[in-house]
Amino acid sequence: MTSNVKPDLVAPGASIESAALNGGTIPQNGTSMASPHTAGAVALLLSLRPGLNVDQIETLLRTTARDLAAPGPDAQTGYGLLDVYAAAQAAQTGLGWLRLPQTSGVVQPGQTLSFPIQFDGRGMTMGTYRAELVIQSNDPTAAEIRIPVSLSIQRVLRQSHPFITHRTANSMVVRWMAPDGRIARLEYAEQEGGPWISQTGTSSTTPGETLIVLRHLKPETTYLLRLIAMDGSVEDNGGRFYRVTTAPALPFEMHDVNQPVQVYLPLVQR
16 A cells, blocks of 8 residues: 555454364464455455545545544554445445445425535545546436536645743753654744744654754743745744743853852742
């Protein structure tokens, strides 16, 4: 399968009854058990819709899988647990991204009938997907109606608002979540006209999270932040930028010394 997220999905693979070498069955574990489930699902989809191509089959399996963790794909379970029944239903009533919960109905002369149409872009790669709805009637005088429909999948910044932690007078830690990996760098400045200082981030221990430490900042100064994507587009909070103010300076100074020093802080009773 071609999704950038791996695994694409998961299938039953623990304590699966399998044929034993000398006859009978034996419970087995592993991908050798999970793969036949997926292959069987593909065979079922092709039996229902022989004209399905590889991309359509992949989309059906991904978009109908049941999420096992947080919403959306992840590195542990992909798009979720293989749901053969849901995939078969989608194959009969749609293309994965286009679903028709209702495919037939009765309408009286002079009346109208509405049909719901569902678009689902989960698990879809960037691009424009096209289909055609064909409406037929048992009235021999009624002409067949064909309605073209399309779905455009565009890449957008997701969960990319920066989160500021460990803010001091001269530094701060900036974190952001960008599961699709589009963030290339962070830029900051004291005013909109710049100069803008650019820094790249590093991956944190949290999946999908990037962090960067900004140093040598001025105390009690408001900085403007913006994120730059891989394609050069700017995420700047709708032109308002992300603003964060550093903390006040400490009431003492620390200098590099060769011997340990003791620092006494004044206690203030509240």
